[in-house]
Each structure stands twice: as structure tokens, then as C-alpha cells.
Amino acid sequence: MSRISIEDLKSYLWNSAVLLRTHIDAGSYKQYIFPLLFYKRLCDVYDEEYELALKESNGDNEYAKFDENHRFSIPENAHWKKVREASTDIGKILIKSFRAIEKANKDKLTGIFGDAPWSNKERLPDSLLKEMIEHFSSKTLSLENCPEDELGTGYEYLIKKFADDSGHTAQEFYTNRTLVHLMTELLQPKSGESIYDPTCGSAGMLISSIAYLKNNGKEWRNVKLYGQELNNLTSSIGRMNLFLHGIKDFQIINDDTLSHPGFIERGQIKKFDVVLANPPYSIKKWNREMFANDPYGRNILGTPPQGRADYAFLQHILCSMNDKTGRCAILFPHGVLFRNEEAEMREKLIKKDYIECIIGLAPNLFFNSPMEACILICNKNKPAERKNKILFINALNEVTRKNGQSYLEDRHIEKISNAYHNYVNDGEFSAVKTIKEIEGQKFLLSLPLYTKIKSEEPQQTEECDLHTLISKLKDENKLLKEMYVKLKEKFRG
Numbered sequence: 079m080s081r082i083s084i085e086d087l088k089s090y091l092w093n094s095a096v097l098l099r100t101h102i103d104a105g106s107y108k109q110y111i112f113p114l115l116f117y118k119r120l121c122d123v124y125d126e127e128y129e130l131a132l133k134e135s136n137g138d139n140e141y142a143k144f145d146e147n148h149r150f151s152i153p154e155n156a157h158w159k160k161v162r163e164a165s166t167d168i169g170k171i172l173i174k175s176f177r178a179i180e181k182a183n184k185d186k187l188t189g190i191f192g193d194a195p196w197s198n199k200e201r202l203p204d205s206l207l208k209e210m211i212e213h214f215s216s217k218t219l220s221l222e223n224c225p226e227d228e229l230g231t232g233y234e235y236l237i238k239k240f241a242d243d244s245g246h247t248a249q250e251f252y253t254n255r256t257l258v259h260l261m262t263e264l265l266q267p268k269s270g271e272s273i274y275d276p277t278c279g280s281a282g283m284l285i286s287s288i289a290y291l292k293n294n295g296k297e298w299r300n301v302k303l304y305g306q307e308l309n310n311l312t313s314s315i316g317r318m319n320l321f322l323h324g325i326k327d328f329q330i331i332n333d334d335t336l337s338h339p340g341f342i343e344r345g346q347i348k349k350f351d352v353v354l355a356n357p358p359y360s361i362k363k364w365n366r367e368m369f370a371n372d373p374y375g376r377n378i379l380g381t382p383p384q385g386r387a388d389y390a391f392l393q394h395i396l397c398s399m400n401d402k403t404g405r406c407a408i409l410f411p412h413g414v415l416f417r418n419e420e421a422e423m424r425e426k427l428i429k430k431d432y433i434e435c436i437i438g439l440a441p442n443l444f445f446n447s448p449m450e451a452c453i454l455i456c457n458k459n460k461p462a463e464r465k466n467k468i469l470f471i472n473a474l475n476e477v478t479r480k481n482g483q484s485y486l487e488d489r490h491i492e493k494i495s496n497a498y499h500n501y502v503n504d505g506e507f508s509a510v511k512t513i514k515e516i517e518g519q520k521f522l523l524s525l526p527l528y529t530k531i532k533s534e535e536p537q538q539t540e541e542c543d544l545h546t547l548i549s550k551l552k553d554e555n556k557l558l559k560e561m562y563v564k565l566k567e568k569f570r571g
Contacts, residue, residue, distance in 0.1 A: 087232040108240045109194045116318045119219045121158035126220040151182040168207040169196035192314045226324030253356045256486035261407040262286040263495045269297040271351035276335045278305030281316035283354040303328035306340045347397045353406035357391035379423040404458040415523035425521040432456040435469040438525040440477035442484040471508045472529035506530045
């Protein structure tokens with residue numbers, strides 16, 4: 079049995095989705111492909127472990143079946159081979175097998191296969207399911223054939239392909255991985271730390287943190303990962319993603335982070351060393367009334383407007399940071415830096431001296447959106463030399479655009495992270511400003527107020543969030559009026 083190359087693996091995985099074309103909308107591929115892939119992997123690894131235990135015990139069949147010899151328990155009637163033998167009602171048999179495996183591994187796998195309508199024969203006729211089962215059966219996904227890191231790479235490839243195909247729904251479960259790598263490089267997780275993502279999607283940021291440690295030759299098995307995700311299918315994808323990357327010590331909770339935070343200790347929000355997040359931007363349907371009277375006291379800056387929950391997520395993250403080691407990197411829309419309706423909260427945030435750095439990013443780094451975003455880095459225990467200061471990095475031109483996709487190259491990530499770690503103050507690409515200087519700008523945090531970098535090409539704003547654009551124009555108009563009044567008074571004097 080030969081080891082599967084990365085290219086063969088990618089082709090094998092994508093061709094499973096190709097089978098669904100004309101039957102299922104591209105946005106729903108992940109609902110079917112990921113559970114089948116995970117199911118096949120579980121069964122193939124179980125068989126591999128069984129053969130190894132059989133060899134070790136000189137052919138003791140009962141010993142080879144012991145749970146102690148397996149990562150996961152696979153009931154005999156729920157094995158992939160049983161599904162492959164079926165020719166009718168395959169969808170029902172799949173559901174029965176999924177539930178049996180979840181029940182046999184309830185501490186780890188409860189609900190992981192999701193609730194796709196496998197038995198809907200109009201959508202998934204037996205002939206199609208049989209074809210998919212046979213396709214997945216064409217390769218053995220054992221650890222020897224396909225090590226965890228390589229299967230994880232293939233899985234990430236599939237997640238990105240589904241994001242490319244599914245358009246506007248992509249951002250729910252996929253963040254541009256080059257941005258994720260940048261954020262990890264900025265925070266530099268350490269061995270033994272706890273890492274949390276309150277809106278974890280497919281767990282890409284958590285996995286990137288482990289990859290950072292591996293790539294730097296540091297111990298990663300003692301790192302504890304925590305995530306929360308509102309969407310049930312997406313949270314399942316995240317759990318599968320972690321398992322397929324060989325990560326075992328994690329906890330993903332499926333619930334609303336703002337209404338029902340999943341990690342509570344002694345009646346308080348649990349504290350973490352590292353928080354990485356890409357919260358949903360400016361959501362309007364959230365429980366503002368509950369947050370105004372939050373039982374966990376997360377509204378330390380105030381209650382955000384109903385039309386924008388960005389500062390609700392920010393405050394949840396601040397409350398989730400360890401007072402001594404806590405640091406975070408959050409992807410936000412630029413509006414959080416200047417919008418009028420959040421001015422009072424922004425001022426309180428600045429005065430608390432939590433913000434360590436603000437990084438402005440290039441447009442088009444998000445699916446189906448030319449919007450610009452920023453990374454907000456906060457630190458609960460800033461070094462003495464950084465107290466009462468904020469570093470502004472204008473990375474507007476640090477981007478490569480190819481084949482309709484924008485991404486950061488290693489050189490971009492290195493330039494941005496070096497500027498942050500060295501707190502570079504060149505006045506153009508990056509600038510360090512005191513809180514007093516920022517107060518002089520009425521606590522506005524817009525990058526152009528503090529750095530001189532200009533875009534190398536016209537920014538596409540016509541498709542940006544309308545509310546953000548209007549708010550930005552109002553703020554800029556207000557600034558121009560204030561500048562005009564000051565100049566008028568100066569010349570009069």
C-alpha cells in the first residue's frame with residue numbers, strides 16, 4: 079500500500095465533491111463531504127490499529143478489539159465496510175452508523191456528523207450515494223498512508239475550495255489563511271498556554287497556533303485549545319478539522335458566544351492566555367438587552383448599538399484574557415476605529431491602555447468583499463516601554479493579488495510582524511503614538527491620521543458595507559469641518 083501524495087489527496091478529495099454537482103448546491107457540499115471523509119478516516123485508522131494490536135498479541139482477536147488499542151471505538155455494525163455492502167436505503171444506513179459511532183464515543187464525538195438529510199432520496203438517490211461511497215473506498219486513509227499533518231493539509235484545501243465555490247457564505251467558516259498565519263505570528267503562542275477563539279468557524283486559528291509551535295520546534299501537546307461557534311455544521315467541521323490534524327486536547331462548544339458564553343469558571347468568564355478571533359462583522363440581530371445587563375459583567379466599556387455588535391465581541395474577548403498573560407488579535411471592520419456611535423466606548427478602551435497595536439489591512443482579503451479590515455492587538459499586561467502608547471501599522475499595500483484572489487506572502491507577514499515586535503516608529507509604514515496624542519485626535523484611531531502610506535491603486539468601496547461607508551463619510555466630514563473652524567480661528571487671531 080503506497081503513501082498518498084498531497085496532490086493525489088487533493089484530487090481525491092475534490093473529486094468527491096464533483097460527484098455532487100447538479101444534485102446539490104455548492105454551498106451545501108461541506109454538509110456531506112466532510113462527514114463522509116471523517117467517517118472513512120475513523121474506520122481506516124481503526125482497522126490499522128486493529129492489525130497492529132493483532133500482530134502484537136500473536137493473533138488474539140479479542141485483544142485487538144479492546145478500546146485501549148484504539149483512538150475511537152467503531153461498532154462492528156457501524157463500520158464503513160457495512161455501508162459499502164448496502165445497495166438500498168444507503169442514507170438511512172449512514173445515519174444509523176453515524177449515531178452508533180457518536181454514542182460509542184460520546185465524550186468526543188457527540189453530534190460531530192451533523193444532521194444532513196442523508197435519507198432524502200430526491201436529493202441523494204442510492205445510486206449517487208453508492209458512487210460516493212465507492213469513490214472514498216478507492217483509497218485507504220490510514221495513518222501510514224496519510225499522516226495527520228498531510229490529511230489536515232488536504233482537509234484545509236477542501237475547506238478553501240468550498241469557500242471559493244460557496245461565495246458569500248464562506249466567511250462563516252473560513253478566514254483567509256494568510257491573515258490567520260499573520261495573527262498567529264503576531265501573538266506567538268507558547269508551550270503550555272491556553273488558546274481561545276470565541277467565533278472559531280472551522281478552527282483554522284486554533285490549528286494555526288499549533289502549526290506555529292510545531293514549525294518552531296516547540297512542544298505543542300501541552301497546549302489547550304478552546305472554541306465556540308454558533309453554527310452547528312460549522313462547529314462540527316471545526317471539531318473534525320482538529321481531529322484530522324492529530325489534535326486531541328481541545329473543546330469546541332456549539333452556542334451563541336454573546337448570549338451563552340460556553341466557558342465559565344466559578345460563575346465568571348474563563349480566562350485565557352491567547353485569544354484569536356474573526357467575529358462576524360457588524361451583526362444586527364443580537365441580544366442587546368441581555369448584554370446591557372450581562373450577568374458576567376462583560377459590558378466594561380458600555381453597551382454597543384443594536385446595529386453593530388463589534389464592541390460586544392471585543393468586550394467579551396477583553397474579559398476572556400488573563401490579567402497577566404492575556405493578549406489578543408482580532409479581525410475587525412475599519413469602522414470600529416472611527417464610528418460615532420461607538421465613540422464613548424472607544425475612548426474608554428483607549429484610556430484603559432489595553433490596545434497595543436492597530437494594523438490596517440489591504441482590501442479584497444475577504445471572500446466576495448473588497449472591504450478593508452484591521453487587526454486589533456490588545457494586551458492586558460503591556461511591557462513598560464509600551465504603556466500609554468499605541469503602534470499604528472498601515473499595511474494597505476502589503477498584499478499580492480493573483481487569479482482574482484488577494485493574500486499575504488511570507489515577506490508581507492514578516493514585514494508586518496517585525497514592525498509590531500520591534501515597535502517600529504518610522505512615521506510612514508508604522509508610527510507609535512501616545513494616548514495624549516490620540517486624545518488630540520478626539521480618540522479616533524483611523525490609520526491615515528497617524529501614518530502616511532497611501533494605496534497604490536484606487537480602493538473599491540462601492541461594495542463595502544453601506545452603514546460603515548456612510549458612518550466613515552460622516553466622520554470625515556466632521557473632521558474637515560472642525561479643521562476648517564480651527565484654521566478660521568487661527569487666522570482671525
